[in-house]
Each structure stands twice: as structure tokens, then as C-alpha cells.
Amino acid sequence: MSYAIIGFGNIGRALAKAFSRNGIEVSVATTRNPESFAADAAAIGPEVIAKTLADAVRADVIFLAVRFEAHPDVAKALPTWQGKIIIDVTNAYGVPPEDLAGQPSAKFVAQAFSGAKLVKGFNHLGASLLEQDPAVQGGRRVLFLASDDDPAADEVGVLAGKLGFAPVQLGGLSEGGLLVHARGNSWGRLIFKDLVKFEG
Numbered sequence: 001m002s003y004a005i006i007g008f009g010n011i012g013r014a015l016a017k018a019f020s021r022n023g024i025e026v027s028v029a030t031t032r033n034p035e036s037f038a039a040d041a042a043a044i045g046p047e048v049i050a051k052t053l054a055d056a057v058r059a060d061v062i063f064l065a066v067r068f069e070a071h072p073d074v075a076k077a078l079p080t081w082q083g084k085i086i087i088d089v090t091n092a093y094g095v096p097p098e099d100l101a102g103q104p105s106a107k108f109v110a111q112a113f114s115g116a117k118l119v120k121g122f123n124h125l126g127a128s129l130l131e132q133d134p135a136v137q138g139g140r141r142v143l144f145l146a147s148d149d150d151p152a153a154d155e156v157g158v159l160a161g162k163l164g165f166a167p168v169q170l171g172g173l174s175e176g177g178l179l180v181h182a183r184g185n186s187w188g189r190l191i192f193k194d195l196v197k198f199e200g
Contacts, residue, residue, distance in 0.1 A: 003159075004029060004056040006074050007065035008037050011089055013044065014131035015063055015122065018163045020045030021133065029056035030066075031073065053077050057084075061159065063122065065089045068105065075112035082115035085152050089123045091191070093182035105181045106146070106173045117152035120173060121145040121160070124180045124191045133164065139196040140166040146177035166197035 003019065004027040005012050012028060019026040025047045030037065034050035041050040056062070057077045061084070066074060068090040075081075092105035100108045110118040122130065124144050134141035143165035147153035157167035170176025170190075179190040 001061060001159075002059040003027070003061050003063070004051070004059035005063040005065055006030070006053065006056060007063075007067075007070075007089075008040070009065070010127035011122075011130065012063075012065040013040075014127040015065060015089070016041065016044050016048045017131045018134075020047045022163055023047060024162065025049065027051045027056040027059060029053045031070075059084075061085045061087065061156070063087045063089055064109070065122075068092045068095060068109075071109050072112050075114075080115045081113040084113075084116045085155060086110075086113050086116045086118045087122060087156055088118055088120045091123055091182045091187075093187065094185070095183055097183050100183055104173050104177050105183055106177055110148075110173070117147070117149040118173075119145055119147040119149070119153050119156045120177050120180055121156055124188070124193065126192065129194055134166075135164060136196045139198040140164060142166050142168050142195040142197050144168050144170055144176075144180050144190055146170040146173055146175075146180060148172050148174075168197070 029051050038050035041048045088106045088109050106120040143160045160167040179188045181188045
């Protein structure tokens with residue numbers, strides 16, 4: 001299974017650090033020339049490889065860690081996203097609900113990535129928490145996931161576990177997904193909640 005992070009701002013870097021900490025290779029890309037951020041990627045660890053967007057989207061699992069408004073530009077990188085899992089890390093805070101046709105933001109994003117299986121996740125924690133080791137006082141930091149595709153959500157849950165998090169499945173995008181999505185001037189109720197799971 002190959003992984004890529006599209007976007008190399010605070011969240012993209014935090015995700016890259018999680019991969020590096022666990023010795024898992026990941027590509028990172030932006031719309032810029034990879035040479036412009038290759039040194040920053042290498043500084044995180046040898047597992048983090050700067051690539052062009054065209055090369056990075058060949059990965060099986062792709063983290064969409066760009067500004068919400070930029071997702072249509074990323075979607076143009078491939079004619080079809082069939083067989084790929086997109087992890088929607090975007091937050092549509094400030095985007096009027098009518099601009100999303102009344103849908104949860106992740107469903108709106110899913111329409112742009114035709115053929116992909118979309119999982120909402122890794123978006124409820126700020127970058128400063130996301131980049132920390134998720135092992136906390138004998139427990140593991142919780143990571144919420146929502147998807148209309150259960151096998152894809154399970155696969156991302158396995159990856160979250162490999163990265164050290166405790167994945168919690170919330171169900172479909174229109175149900176549990178609403179707890180971790182933003183639109184207009186409102187945040188989902190689980191966004192910014194920093195929870196730790198202890199194995200009993």
C-alpha cells in the first residue's frame with residue numbers, strides 16, 4: 001500500500017511527521033515544484049519524499065490536506081480516481097452551506113474525486129496535536145473517521161493504528177460525519193476534541 005499527502009502546510013507537515021515517526025514511507029506534493037520544499041520534507045525524515053502532484057497521486061491512499069477551496073484543482077490531476085482512497089482532511093469553515101448544495105463538506109469533496117472511496121478523517125485535531133506522538137499517559141489519542149464505504153474506513157482505521165492513533169468509526173458521512181465537519185460559521189461537535197482511549 002502506498003501513501004501520499006497532498007498539501008504541505010501545517011497539517012501536511014504534521015501528517016508527514018506521523019509517518020516518519022513510525023518509519024512508513026509517504027510522498028508529499030503540492031502544486032509547486034517539489035524542489036521548492038524537498039529540503040523541508042527531507043528534514044522531517046528519510047521516509048518523507050517530495051514529489052510532483054502527478055507522481056504523488058499514483059499512491060493507493062491519498063491525504064487531501066489542502067485548503068478546502070483548493071480541492072477541485074487537486075481533483076483535476078487524474079481523469080478518474082477509481083480504486084483509490086481519498087482521506088479528506090479539509091475543513092470547510094467559512095464556506096456557506098448553500099455553496100455545498102446543503103451537503104456535508106466531505107460529500108461535496110467526494111463528487112470532485114470521481115471513482116474514489118472517500119474517508120473523512122485526521123481533520124478534527126489541530127496541527128500541533130496531530131504532529132505529537134499519539135501515545136498519551138498510557139493511552140492513545142483518538143482519531144475520528146467517517147465514510148460511506150465501510151471497507152475503506154476500516155483500511156484507514158488500520159493505517160491510523162499503525163500511526164499510533166486509536167481510530168473511532170463514526171459511520172456514514174451524513175450521520176457521524178456531521179460531527180467532524182465544518183461549514184458556514186459552525187464546527188462539528190467533535191472537532192478540536194482531544195480524546196485519549198485507554199485499553200481496558
